[in-house]
Amino acid sequence: MLNAAFMQRALLAALLIGVTAPAVGLYLVQRRQAIMGDGIGHVALTGVSLGFLLNTSPVWMATLVASAGAVVMELIRERGRTRGDIALAMLFYGGMAGGALIIKLSPDGSMANLTSYLWGSILTVSTADIATVGVLAALVTAITFGLRRQLFAVCQDEEFARVTGLPVRLLNLLLAVTAAVTVTVAMRVVGLLLVSALMVVPVAAAQQVTRSFAATQALAVGIGVAVSLTGTTASYYQDLPPGPAIVVLAMVVFGLIGVLAVPLARRRHRTGGGGAEPAACDLVLPGPREDTGSGQGPARGAALAE
C-alpha cells in the first residue's frame, strides 16, 4: 500500500487533516459555532467551480472564496444575533447553488468533477495539491497552537478578552480565515460535505472525558489523526470513499468514548477526595431577595428595586 505514490500522498494529506481540522474545530465548538465549518464548506464549493471556470487551481480558488465567505460570516456574527442565522443560511445555499451553476458554465467542468470535491477521493490528490495542502496546514497549525491562549480567551469570553487588551476583532477574523483554510486543506480527502464533521466530531468525542481545554485539544487531535489515517487506509483496501469512511470511524470513536465515560466518571467521583463536597455547595440561591429574606427591610428594598 505504501509503495503506491498516490497512497503516500493521500496518507500525508490525511495526517495533515487529522491535525488541523480538530485543532480549528475546537475553537468553533468552544464558541458554539460547530456548524460554521459546514457553511464554509458550502461556500468553498463556489470557489472550486470558479477555479474550473477560470482555469486556475481549484484549491487556491476555494481557499480564496471560502476565506471571503468566512469573513462575511464572522462580520454577521459580530453585528448581533438578531437575523444572523438567516444571513448564514443564505450564505450556505448561495455557495452550494453558485458552485453547481458555475461548474456547468465552465468548458471542461462537470458535476462529476465536483463529486470528488464533495465526497473526497484518495486518487485525486496530486503532487501540486499536496504541496498546497502542506503549506496551508503548516499555517493553520502555527496559528491554532501558537495563539492558543489568545484564541482560547476570545472564544471563552469575548467581552472579557477585549478588556485584556487583545485585538478581539482581528483574532476573530483570523480564526474565521483559518477555519476556511482548514476546509480547503481537508476537502481533497474528506470532501466538502463532511469537512465540518472532522472539525466537530473528534472534539465532541474528546470532551466527554476531559476537564481542561489543553487535554481536550490533545485528545481531539489524537482522535483526528487516528481516524483520518485509519479511514484512508480502509478506503484503499475496501474501495470506499475516504471522507465517509473517516467520518463514520470518528462517530464510532465518539460512541465508544461515550460508553467508557460513564464508569470512568463514576470512579473519578468515588476516588476524588472532594467527591461529596460539592453536593453541599451546589445550592445556588436564585436571587438576592432570598439571600436577605430574613430581614424585613432589605426584602422591601429589593422589592422596590424590581
Next chain:
Amino acid sequence: MTSPPASAGTGTAPAVRLLGGAASLGGRPVLRGVDLTVRPGEVVSLLGANGSGKSTTIRAVMGSVPLQRGTLELFGTPYGRFRAWHRVGYVPQRTSAASGVPASVREVVSTGRLSRHGLRPFRRRDREAVDRALDAVGMLDRAGDGVGNLSGGQQQRVLIARAMVGEPDLLVMDEPMAGVDLASQQVLADTLEREVRRGAAVLLVLHELGPLEPLIDRAVVLRDGCVAHDGPPPPAAGQHALPGHDHVHPHGGDHDRRARTTAPGLLP
C-alpha cells in the same frame, strides 16, 4: 498606583472619568448623559432599577457599548488611546463561566494574565499569580476541575479571580452578587475588601448593597439613563437610593469623600 485610599484623589487622575455619556441599544437611548467618576482607591456602586442603565454604563466604560456622545477617560487617558489594560480587571455580567468546550478553573483564570504577558510565554510568575488569585477566592483546590461542573457561586468566584489575577488598579464588576450563594457572597466581600486595602478602585453594579455595604464609599443611582443621585451610600438597606423613592438627597456638588474613607470603623 498603590497609594492608600486616604491620599488618593489629590492630583492623581481618576481611574474612570465619564462625562455626558450617551448610548443607545437597538436605537433606544439607554444612557442620556451620565457623569461618572471613580477616583483611585474609591469604591463606587451603581444602583438603580432594572433598565435604568447600570449595566450599559459599565459596558460603556469597558468599551463594549460605543458612546454616541460624551468623553471617557481611563486613568487620565482618552479611551481610544488607552492601552494599559493590565490596570483594569473586569467581571462581566455572568451567564456562565463555561463555554462549548471543557476548560479548567486554572485555564479560565489564566486568561486574566494575558494583559500582562501578552504574546510572550506564560511564565512562572504568571502561574504564581493565578495560584494567589485562586487561593484568595478559596478555589485553589478546584484549580484542575472543569468550570462547567462548578456551582453558580463558585463560577462567580472564578471570574473574580480572573479579574484580580492581573493585579489591577481598577476592578469593574457587573452584578457580582447575582445568583451567588451566601457562602460565596461572604468570600467575595472579603476578597473585595483585600483588593480595596491593596489600593484598587472598584466600580460595581449592585441590586442592593448587602454584605458589601461597609466597603462602599459612594453610590451613584441611575434612573432612566440619568444620574439621580451621586453621593454617600444610603445608610439603610438602600431604599433611599432606589428609584420610586421621591426624596433626592441634597448632596449636590462635591462631597467630602476623604473624611468618609478615613472615618474609623469604615475600613476594618
